[in-house]
Amino acid sequence: MSSDIDKLAEKTANLSIDPVYDTNWCDMPAEIKLECIGKMKFKERMSSDIEHLTDTTEKLAIDPVYDTNWCDMPDDIKLECIRKLEFKERCSLRCTAKAEKSLVDSQKIEFFRGDVYKTNAFQFYESEIVSLTKMNGKEFSIKLENPQEALKFLNHILKIGVFEHFIISPENATVRQGLINYPGIISSKTIKFNFCGTEIVVAVLQKMKHGVEFISMYCSEEFDHDFDKILEILQIQNVPYWFCNYYHKTDSLHKVARMWIDTQAKVGFTFQVSVYKKGSFEEFSEHFTDRIVSKNEKRVRIRTNNPDCHILLERGTVRYYGYIEFFRLLVISVKMKESEYDDNCKEWIMDMDPTIRCDSYDFL
Amino acid sequence: MSSTEQGTSSAAPAEPTTAPESAAAPEVPESFYYVHGKDKVVHKVSAGALQHSALIHGMISNLGYTEEQAKANPFPFENIDGDILQMVVDWCNQHKGKPTPPEDTNLPKQKEKLFDLVLAVNYLEIKELLTYCCKQVAMMVKGKSPEEIREIWMIPTDAEDEAAEKEAKKRAGKEAAGETAAAAGDAK
Known part of the structure; x- marks a missing residue:
């Protein structure tokens, strides 16, 4: 001492x-x-x-x-400052130097909505657009003439973005391929696929962080989904609410119900589909003849392997609305009484297809 | 506001002040502590104000100083400039016992001062003030291009960084060679 x-x-x-x-x-x-x-x-x-x-x-x-100066700041302080920067400034900062780029890229940023789409097809030059909306409502859009640039930018926002809603409608082959090959995890509470092929839907869903709350997919004759492949995806098996619009085959309902039976889906799980072809309801009933608890022209209720759960199929019809049929499939409690069924199909049909938000249609 | 005194030896004991309490509550004399920065100017700060700093609060809790001991042993923060410490002390006094507002517009706008303040606040572990400061730092580059950000925050380009690194290596090599030569000379 x-x-x-x-x-x-x-x-x-x-x-x-x-x-x-x-x-x-x-x-x-x-x-x-x-x-x-x-x-x-x-x-x-x-x-x-x-x-x-x-x-x-x-x-x-x-x-x-x-x-x-900035360079004297320890990394934890730099990161604290970066977290307070808007997306645009973060993009600028990551262009200043390698070290700053790596710091910016290590930080997640929350977006209310991310949207990848193509400009109006009637425009002479078509470009890929990535539009981002922050939680505070501020929008940031970037038009990417060069698909490679679009892909690079898309990879960046997928890496750092934590989305509430993410919408994919890619028409450009390079961007589509880029999404399929994206090596990271995509973080979004909801995801919407607009007219994407099964390949892209499967690839993107497999990269989704677990805990997706809602999935929607829009089909067309060109992009009709292969439900066998889609139903194998864990994110689809675990999502509590999903729908598929404008499907052209009749196999979706019984396949989803089978998947739910096999995976012991929880009460409340919901799947909705709009189909351009008649026969889904009948096909479902035929597949589960030995499980039917009750049946009428509007509903079929079947048993599952779980003694606490049933599956209820509901048909919703919109009069004078072409050939399309709307269905809702739900996992319900065995205790649910017929008097508790929801007779108003208007709400769930309109959730699926906002284009029929019109009083001139009758919902049956 | 704190009383500020030049040098530790001239620090005079201050009259304890009492916080305004309800009429029924017994008045508890407030304890004071002393801090000084690089300029050795001693700032007298109440324990209430110092609670903002997790570092000083921890030191106070561990030391259990009496008023006299606290006065005789100002907490030395030799790594903090005097004017920066003054800012920190002022902020702590202004926000003593108050909920911190979502914005603080009184922070310095000059970048050198702000960065020094950030370092000091980070060292002193004043979480709320650090949040304000970082927000202020972020505001400096709002709407700026990469070039402008580089200029404002004096971020060297990768090429400049590499050149500086090379230079540092070169210098270190020379120093090492010099030391070896000196050691060899000593051995002789």
Whole structure:
């Protein structure tokens, strides 16, 4: 201890600083000092070691570290600042230097909505558009003439973005391929596929972070989905609410019900489909003849392997609305009485297809 | 507001002030602590104001100083410039016992001061003030292009960084060679 005090006295004399206080740094045991040094940032560590700092500044003959700027900030502070930057500024910052790029890319950013689509097909030059809406409603759109650039940007936003809603309607082959090959995880509470092929739907869904709350997919004759492939995806098996619009085959209902039976889906799970072809209801009934609990022209209720759950299929019809049929499939509690059924199909049909938000249609 | 005194030796004991309490509540004398920065100017700050700093609060809790001991042993923050510490002390006093507002417009706008303040606040672990400061730092580059950001925050380009790194390596090599030569000379 006395040798420490001697050293301390020598140091203070040499450095011409104020005398020693009763209790101070030098009285601290080594482990406490180490604990304190561990809490110090680079600059403070430099400052704490006065001799070292003096030596260094003398040798280098440069200004000491006090001309403070962004580059003097420790990474955790930089990250705190980056979290407060808007998306546009983050994009600018990541272009300044490699180190800043890597910091920006390490930070997630929340978006209310992300939308990948193509400009109006009637425009002479078609471009891929990536539109992002922040949680505060601010919008940011970027028109990407070059598909490679579009792909690069898309990869970036998929990597850093945490979305409430993500909508994919890619028409460009490069962008489509890029989405299929994207190596990371996509984080979004809901996802909507507009006229995408099964390949892209399957690939994207497999990359979705678990916990997706809602999935919707729009089909067309060109892009009719292969339900066998889609139903194998875990994210589809676990999503509590999903729908498929404008399907052209009659196999979706019984296949989804079979998947739910096999995976023991929970009460409340819902699947809705609009089909351009007649026969889905009948096909469902035929597949589950031995499980039917009750049946009429509007509903079929079947048993599952779980004694607590039934599956209810409901048909919703819109008079004078072409050939399309609407169906809702639900996992319900066995205790649910027929009197508790929801007879108003208008609401769930309109959720699926906002284009029929019109009083001139009769919902049966 | 804190009383500010030049040098530790001239620090005079201050009259304890009392926080306004309801008539029924007994008045508890407020304790004061002393801090100084690089300029050795001692700032007298109430324990209530210092509660904003997790670092100082932890030190106070562990030390259990009496008023006299606290006065005799100002907390030394040699790594913080005097004017920056003054700003921190002022902020702590202004926000003593108050909920912190969502915005703080009194922070310095000059970038050098702001960055120094950020470092000090980070060191002193004043979470709310750090949040304000970081927001202020972010505001500096609002709507700016990469070039403008590089200029405002003085971010070197990758090429400049590489050149600086090379230079540092070169210098370190020379120093090492010099030290070896000196050691060899001493051995002789």
